Amino acid sequence: MALRHYILDFNLSAPADYPSTVRGLQSIFQEQEMTETVHDTEGHGYLATFIGKNGRFLLLRLHSHGLVTLDLQCCEGDNTAQVDNLLNALEKKMKSLLHGNIRRVKRLPALTRGAAVDRYWPTADGRLVEYDIDRVLYDEDSAYQNIKILHSQQFGNILILNGDVNLADSDLPYTQAIMGGGKENYTGKEVLILGGGDGGNFAEAVKLKPKMITMVEISFGSLRPVDVLLQGFVMSSPWFWFWTHMRKTCGSVLDNLTGDCYQVLVEDCVPVLKKYVEEGKTFDYVINDLTAVPISTAPEEDSTWEFLRLILDLSIKVLRPTGKYFTQGNCANLTEALTLYEEQLGRLSCPVDFSKEVVCVPSYMELWVFYTIWKK
Amino acid sequence: MALRHYILDFNLSAPADYPSTVRGLQSIFQEQEMTETVHDTEGHGYLATFIGKNGRFLLLRLHSHGLVTLDLQCCEGDNTAQVDNLLNALEKKMKSLLHGNIRRVKRLPALTRGAAVDRYWPTADGRLVEYDIDRVLYDEDSAYQNIKILHSQQFGNILILNGDVNLADSDLPYTQAIMGGGKENYTGKEVLILGGGDGGNFAEAVKLKPKMITMVEISFGSLRPVDVLLQGFVMSSPWFWFWTHMRKTCGSVLDNLTGDCYQVLVEDCVPVLKKYVEEGKTFDYVINDLTAVPISTAPEEDSTWEFLRLILDLSIKVLRPTGKYFTQGNCANLTEALTLYEEQLGRLSCPVDFSKEVVCVPSYMELWVFYTIWKK
Known part of the structure; x- marks a missing residue:
């Protein structure tokens, strides 16, 4: 009570x-x-x-x-x-x-x-906001994080990872922004998606008739790897229920791990990227949908920044000369975090330029910054 | 403190x-x-x-x-x-x-x-939300309502009428939605705007080269009518300061009450509409930006619904056969209010059809419904 x-x-x-x-x-x-x-x-x-x-x-x-x-x-x-x-x-x-x-x-x-259904999910910039949440659909701890899917009257199903609002049925603007803001032509292109387990930009990219999409998402296998290895999400898999609830976002495209123009690798993206660099494999678009930018340079964040820079560096290496790298930054108000991220961009082994866009993602209740990065 | x-x-x-x-x-x-x-x-x-x-x-x-x-x-x-x-x-x-x-x-x-700068402005559906407000720019009582302009770090200047968030610098999606969602051609058209004192859709419509825009806004004159009658907002007018702060929204277009393709009537819109009906004057577009739909049919709201229906009826009468009437409804969650509004549409003297669109207005922190209405 x-x-x-x-x-x-x-x-x-x-x-x-x-x-x-x-x-x-x-x-x-x-x-x-x-x-x-x-x-x-x-x-x-x-x-x-x-x-x-x-x-x-x-x-x-x-x-x-x-x-x-x-x-x-x-x-x-x-x-x-x-x-x-x-x-x-x-x-x-x-x-x-x-x-x-x-x-x-x-x-x-x-x-x-203390209600069974918690309606308070603070913004990234630490403001108190109440959501119109009326049901808890999914609440599980994976090896990496707590995963919740809550139902909002207006935003639809909302994915919340470790207490942070990640993506809701209403949030096509997020997916569009992290794919280049609708200004790119994906037809016949080779695309690499890092993370993005909700399937939002994966499903959207598949619609755009690319030559090949490779998605590398570690957490698919995090709950019961055996179900994932079956190459098809049987009902016994917690991911089956996950995708049942995120269906408006990901459609049916993730029901199988391979298709005509896509493959999902249930792996850590770092060794995959390293292998691509070695093999000389390159992509037209790399979409990093792993996580938001860390918000500080406190000692405990050091490793996060290092990890972020490692992935950035490898991603730029597998980018074709005309290729583009898309990623989310953080909320518009966390200017310090964004500045720190932009400083990292100057420290890569290959020089890059970037642009950024501020986007309203409906369920976030705050404006969000997205980056486009390319080789100089 | x-x-x-x-x-x-x-x-x-x-x-x-x-x-x-x-x-x-x-x-x-x-x-x-x-x-x-x-x-x-x-x-x-x-x-x-x-x-x-x-x-x-x-x-x-x-x-x-x-x-x-x-x-x-x-x-x-x-x-x-x-x-x-x-x-x-x-x-x-x-x-x-x-x-x-x-x-x-x-x-x-x-x-x-109890802080000097109040950051809590609940949504229309009654949820507690905290804004990133850092400054009060304007706070005056007019004859009709309390008018505040507050500065938000991410949304820019926000107009708040009687405690309700009305429009912020970030809210071009509101203006676009109440002008037909970018699907209309305003060139050479005759446009009537009811209300809209923030100047948002007025400024936007002027850019689209219509033949003539008439805006009827009573509250312009509500603070110090004498300043408004000067036909140009001198610095002594509270409205001068108002528009100084809302400049990103309304531009310079409201510095004068008349221009090549527009006129602002500082009047109650009901007698103006009645006069147009008598004269047989008609418009291609009528944009009702007066107020959100009342949220109940409680006795004290009766007069509000009656007023709303009166304006609707008169507006449809001054609409050309191919014309369109645009208006805001209310937040998507107030389904009862929206249903009541749609019932009113069946009770007009001239039969109409309508469509509606759900739009994310950045500073609202809730989805908002907009209507397009036309003669059957």
């Missing part, structure tokens, strides 16, 4: 008079039969807590700098009309007690805490 | 043992020199509050159904590294006390309450 947490705040022009404000609210608390405790804050304003019926808890703070905050916590099964009435009564009373002194009233949509 | 509110929740497989859990956390609270109060919840789990230094307040609840919630409130000036350490210590301790029993740990990005 979840907890509903209501927040109601008042910004004042001048600090409120504690005794008269508290006295004014008292009748409401009494009516609710709430038990009051006034706490000693050692000079940090007025603070009282109230325990009511059915596990209701209320916190009233009158801050010394002219802010009044109210928190009301109720159990999920509590009568929401009653709770709304209580909040309305408190808001109305505060307005009449402090009329003229209130600069802003802010009542936030109630937070739902 | 704002309040930072941290939330840290634990979903358990089975209810926690109160005494041992509380005893286990005690050393942390003692180290922080927090004063504890244990409250009688009348059988609704364990609830303790703690008052610490510098106005810190902590609430610990062990709910009887296997949920543990922690709230920590600190003043804005508090040492965030120390606060993070405290939360880390609590999380670590809980994990060691309840290892194996924890199904989920959820730590939300801290809420900032």
Whole structure:
């Protein structure tokens, strides 16, 4: 059973008079039969807590700098009309007690805490956002990460890896952006996709009649490799269920690991890339859909940057002179991370140029940066 | 000075043992020199509050159904590294006390309450979302509504009317959608725009070389009509500052109320539409950018629906037989509101058909529905 947490705040022009404000609210608390405790804050304003019926808890703070905050916590099964009435009564009373002194009233949509279906998936730049998630379709730990597929009323099924929103049914703009923003002609081309286990850009690329697409995705095999090795996702495979839920994104193209113009290699991409470099094999397009750019250069991130640079270097080596390398960066607000990434581009064994595009990916709730990189 | 509110929740497989859990956390609270109060919840789990230094307040609840919630409130000036350490210590301790029993740990990005710059602007479907707002550029009450222009790092300047996000610099997709989704040829056409005071679709339409655009926007004159009547927005007009901040959206086209192919009427659109109907004046395109569809049929909304139907009826009357009427609906999740709107379309004096499109408007953080309506 979840907890509903209501927040109601008042910004004042001048600090409120504690005794008269508290006295004014008292009748409401009494009516609710709430038990009051006034706490000693050692000079940090007025603070009282109230325990009511059915596990209701209320916190009233009158801050010394002219802010009044109210928190009301109720159990999920509590009568929401009653709770709304209580909040309305408190808001109305505060307005009449402090009329003229209130600069802003802010009542936030109630937070739902501890619910079976978690609706809060913060953005990459650390903002709190609530999604319209109503169902959990898939929730498994692979050898590499936690994989969730949640259903959003408006975005459709959303893939969430280790708590990060990755791709939803609504997110064709992501797929288009990481394939060159619709400006490329894939017909007859050779394409290498690194990662992209959701199948989004794989399915999209197949439609464009390339000569050959090779997708190298390690995590396909991470849950039960034996199912993957069967070359066809039988129902016993967790990936079968995964793709059942991501079908709007990947279509039926991943039901088999090989087709007329494609092959899926269930392998780590680094040895595959090294082998291609040795063999002199090259591609028209390399699409790196492995992961977003690391967000810092903290020591623990060092290896991530090194890994990223290794893959970049190998990818550029297998790129034809006229070829293009596409990848996601990170959210537009993480300018430091993007700058660090661009610095890496100057440190490759083969000199490159790049362009970037800012794209609105519907389910991300933040703008996202995509890169196109080519040999100088 | 704002309040930072941290939330840290634990979903358990089975209810926690109160005494041992509380005893286990005690050393942390003692180290922080927090004063504890244990409250009688009348059988609704364990609830303790703690008052610490510098106005810190902590609430610990062990709910009887296997949920543990922690709230920590600190003043804005508090040492965030120390606060993070405290939360880390609590999380670590809980994990060691309840290892194996924890199904989920959820730590939300801290809420900032009562800050000068408000970052929380809920979606039309009532979800809590935090924006990357860093500055308030404009905040005035007109005769009709509160008008704010806030600066978002990623979306640019955002116009907020009565607390609803209306249009940001990033939102060309809104303008394109309400002009027919880029599928229309405006060259040589006669266009009527109702509302749209931000100038977005007005500026966009002017670029498309129509014969004549007439925009009817009442609120231009709402703050200081005298400035508007000067036919040119002198610096003394609040609208001058408004358009300074919305310049990326509206360009310079609204610096004057008339131009080669346009005129702006600072009037209520209803009498203007009635006059056009009487005169037999017609248009190729009517763009209704007045307001979103009302979200209910509650009695207080009756007049809103009536107003909406009146404008719709008059607009269809001034539409040429091959003409099109474009308007926004509401967010995709408010299906009831959209259905009600579509019912209105069956009740017009002239029979119409319609199509709708779901569009991602970057700053909205929710998908939005747009309608195209034409005479049968």
